[in-house]
Amino acid sequence: MPELPETQTIAALLNKNLKGRKIVTVQVSKDYRALPSTEIFIKAVTGKEIKSVRRVAKNILIELENGNHILFHLAMTGRLLLWNDKIGNERWVKVILHLDNGVKLTFSDMRVFGKAAVLSPKQTQELEARYGPEPLDKKTTHQQLVDRLKTKRTNIKNALLDQEIISGIGNIYATDALFLAKINPFTKTSEITLENANRLLDSIRSVLKESIKLGGSTLNDKMYVDPFGKEGKYQEHFKIYSKEKCPVCGSKVSFIKISGRGTYFCPSCQPLNKQ
Structure with missing residues (x-):
């Protein structure tokens, strides 16, 4: 958990609400390490416009204007939530993306089995190549x-x-x-x-x-x-x-x-x- 339907639901809603928005600032919890490093993650995504959000297998990929992608893998207990105002009682928040319209996207993970990473275009292609065919793809026979x-x-x-x-x-x-x-x-x-x-x-x-x-x-x-x-x-x-x-x-x-x-x-x- 979450599986394909859950990640598809999340990706579709994030795409609808985040497309065209710019990431103004990024916060990463001191007890959490974004990949490849927290410093690189923050530098790579800050100030970038979000072009789209999609699902690859059980991964959620946020495409940025420079071709890089933010990857979130939710594993067992990861959650992605949107906040219009203050972040509520959500616990275990590891990453916060502050957007140019005041909305915040939080990634929380109780058991820390999930992942937050920034991928280059080549790394994104390598990620996609690791997976088998999509069951909902009409080309899958x-x-x-x-x-x-x-x-x-x-x-x-x-x-x-x-x-x-x-x-x-x-x-x-x-x-x-x-x-x-x-x-x-x-x-x-x-x-x-x-x-x-x-x-x-x-x-x-x-x-x-x-x-x-x-x-x-x-x-x-x-x-x-x-x-x-x-x-x-x-x-x-x-x-x-x-x-x-x-x-x-x-x-x-x-x-x-x-x-x-x-x-x-x-x-x-x-x-x-x-x-």
Whole structure:
């Protein structure tokens, strides 16, 4: 968390509200290190106009007038918030961008797993090249997905979280997509057929689009909110994630950790080796 729908929601709102604004001053907390260094970060972004804000995988990129980008990776507990006046009770604020219209953009991170960095155009290209195809890109095909899956020797759940195979998908949406596609999370990537990949990519797109429409998912920890502090609503529409009974057949939902990630699935609707 946040995954593709959450970062897409944040990027879209920041683009709408920050495009054309100039960064007047920058504050970085003394206990935090922006990359490549706090000094370079502040110098590189101060006085620059914001051209656009977009998402790459789970990263948020703010394009500046000189071609450089500010990168924010929110990891588990990062948040980006916009403030028209004083910064409220937001805790763990690490970076503040003061804009020419008085608005402030804050980056906070409780567990400090996130990242704030400035990237050159070359570094931005290298970042983009590290990720697999975007699931919502119309150019991403079912054949492409199955071919990339077969390059890895693992189970399908792990593969969907591998950002080199397909970008932006995290635990929640992998879990829900596999349920809709009726694929057991333990299915080996070598056993995924083109028919499986057809159902799976369609299911991935379905849950991602629905979540984006609903503003993402806000869990019980309330860590994710959009830049205006609004919670997402997809958690009210989870397909199988966090459920105890299957919404399709009524069977008890199985819960197990795969590579440390909590995984929910229905043994009846998602039988192993019957894909």
